[in-house]
Amino acid sequence: MPSTTTELMDVTPMIAARKLYKRFGRAEVLKGVSLTIDKGEVIAVIGPSGSGKSTFLRCLNHLEVIDAGEIVIEGDTLVDTDASGCCRYAPEPELRRICRKMGMVFQQFNLFPHLTVLQNITEAPITVKGLSREAVIPQAEELLRKVGLLEKRDAYPARLSGGQKQRVAIARALAMEPDIMLFDEPTSALDPELTGEVLRSMRQLADERMTMLVVTHEMAFARDVSTRVVFMDEGEILEARAAREMFASPAHPRTRAFLEHML
């Protein structure tokens, strides 16, 4: 039966989000968002600011708590809603185990300023996985080589440019060997001339078939790298289609208006 098992695992979506609702006070930021992401997909989430893109992303790894809906990560239920409309999260250890399958890169980098570049990368493998320093350093150096920053291994984050910081942040997330990478506007805080190096690292990751969900304003990246583009507006997904189709002939008038404005 092993072949059946493998097949079954292959069709299990990496992320299945169903009817997510989220409000901040009076403002309803997610109004029933559903999205299923398969292994190896690179999804670009685009849309005007305030459309709920980042909130959606942050709900997936429990940085925000949803009000209703269901999130299943690789077949494990992170949260579901019972018949009475009550939202139930997995118990704490299970919750952390599920969330650890997702790495995340933030708009503001959020590197640990008191640790060197190398320590930023080795911190979680040592503290969370309990690996020895000697075991994780070669892996961390390999990741640094991959993002082209090996020579900065002993520098502190404050000494790096924005683009370098973001590449370290990518390496730091990858060090935990996640199955899914979430990017929350990874280039929005960068000077325009520095976005290229970050996007190159992300493109490299996509080429390695990493499952990625990228909230971005980089239309070129959405068009060229992503397999699917999701357009969000006012807390709803209006369209989710293959990148080429989406840019060639957007179906929804609001998508069209947005793309015309951006391109």
Next chain:
Amino acid sequence: MTIQTRIGRRLVGVARHDGMTYFLEILQPLLEGTGVTLHVFLLTLALSVPFGLGLALLRLSPWRLVGRVVNGYIWLMRGTPLMLQMLFIYFALPFVPVIGVRLPDFPAAIVAFVLNYAAYFAEIFRAGIQSIERGQYEAAKVLGLSYGQTMRRVVLPQVVKRILPPMSNETITLVKDTSLIYVLAMNDLLRAARGLVQRDFTTMPFVVAAAFYLLMTLVLTWGFQYLEKRHAVYDD
């Protein structure tokens, strides 16, 4: 000591009050006083820093009632004189029902100092912890760190750097506040000096005591400067 020898010693003291002999003579009691001062200082510091950190973490905990109780405690401890607290613990606590115990003078002083200073340290820690950006907690969380790991490995190391200047202030104040224990008739540096001044009619012991205090605060200042320098390897 007989009255004759006391008068004799006093005359010697007066006759040579600017001399080396007198200095060496008062050195012994002043050093003993310094020992008491340092004892109170170090014990208070060692106990009130962890206690203050615990208070700060409780104050920031999601349980609102706990936070309020800690707030009330801090208000009480900062809102009444340390000397009053010390007198209360020494003289009044034995008569308080249930928790009432009679403490000897030294433990009573330590308890009062620790309870009082922990309140001040708690506020320094709270401000430091709250100054750490939310992004740091989020980065730690998505990497899988637990709350305890986030505090130990990410937040508190950064807090230490930010609170060094106010901690240095508070610690130096503590050195001098130890002189309050004279109300429990303990012979700290200042009380020893005052005793000598009253015995020998010379202000030299005060000058020596001042020099001792300055020496202690100088060591502390250097210590904190060293720590600040060590933490200056990175910028926020």
